[in-house]
Amino acid sequence: MSLNDKVSFRDIKVQILARIRDRVWPPGAIMPGEVELSQEFGCARATVNRAMRELAEEGFIDRRRKTGTRVNANPIRQAKFEIPLVRVEIEASGAAYRYALVSCESPPTPDWLRARLGLGPDDKVLHLQCMHYADNAPFQFEDRWINKATVPDIDCSDFETLSPNEWLVNQVPFTEAEISFSATAANESNADLLALPIGEPVFTAERITWLKTRPITFARMFFGRGYRMTTRF
Amino acid sequence: MSLNDKVSFRDIKVQILARIRDRVWPPGAIMPGEVELSQEFGCARATVNRAMRELAEEGFIDRRRKTGTRVNANPIRQAKFEIPLVRVEIEASGAAYRYALVSCESPPTPDWLRARLGLGPDDKVLHLQCMHYADNAPFQFEDRWINKATVPDIDCSDFETLSPNEWLVNQVPFTEAEISFSATAANESNADLLALPIGEPVFTAERITWLKTRPITFARMFFGRGYRMTTRF
DNA sequence: CAGTGGTCTAGACCACACA
């Protein structure tokens, strides 16, 4: 016989989820406490605790001291997206990756960028544009500004063959990032490179990264026709 | 004095992250084992374990039995997005929410939908279209198909005043979902409702949900001008 | 104040993966 196997926190998660799904504990209801459940399941309270902690992280239940745990009525569920390097994303799809630098210069810092990143009046930036291809089809056009104050040893020559994304990941750690996604229209600066007519919808990502409170880089990424970002849970 | 406070797994996370950021343990390097770290930090192994487990979940490190733990070279960091009800999202922004049903019918099931959801030849569907407004400005156009086999007690009258999204959340639990985001062009069916010229870029979300293996609903959501999905980490 | 979750400990055994 081997019913002696210990109860795993995974088993408990499954059980609890089933009861939530089957409305044994309907949305908004208070569930039994950890002690009670640990007795029912025949395990330590810590085990129940881990199960419920994870369910709370996943947004199924809401836990508060003293009040107890209740089933979440509005399942504000969350979608996770992995944000890999472009090169990795392309290679994972089985396509051949190719990188090309389009332009690189050190222009005067535009005011909008100064405002966006909170740059001081004397901070200098590097501006560069590059393309990522998948099997020679345009996959992504990257338009990036780098704060020279945060990344001093930087030069256009660094990016002849290596994408700035990859270079930065390897050279500069970051502590915070903000990403946003939107739909924009292809314009003069990116339509040609993406092989799209001007005005065509383009899936667009913007990303700012900081090291502590100092801005490192601002990047806009324009994806080729038909790009989708997908997740499942 | 009170240096006697116990070491928290949070403290350990901070310490470890700092060492990773400062390249004390460079990307790809093997870190000390749990036992060693617990001695260094003066705490139980379980505490170090929890800290490192969370760091692994967050994608900073890679853990394997026997081999040990190494710092992730390619920070495949992940972005989390909350997917709340439209109504909640709008109200959270401080705007007034308004819902309007555009159309509702039970047409023959189109072949593309049959294929997309894996429906049988006799499965019937409900098709409905509705609008979500924020302060009377078009916020989202929702175009949804519901599988009547999975949601039997359903009728167009249910959606006169309550959005299908909200109705489904309250009536039908789901176990799995797939969401994807893309950029599309406004077309005859949604341009008017969103008050956009045809061809204008539209941020678009598609969502399929299942109860175990049975498809519940397929929805396309088209967002009004300038919509952005943002996250920070 | 009292009840519930949050966390830490010390110890144990297990599972996996590499040598």
Add this chain to the structure above:
DNA sequence: GTGTGGTCTAGACCACTGC
């Protein structure tokens, strides 16, 4: 085999919060 992470336990104390 043997070392590392993975998990469970039993017990303890703490922290928040509603009464």
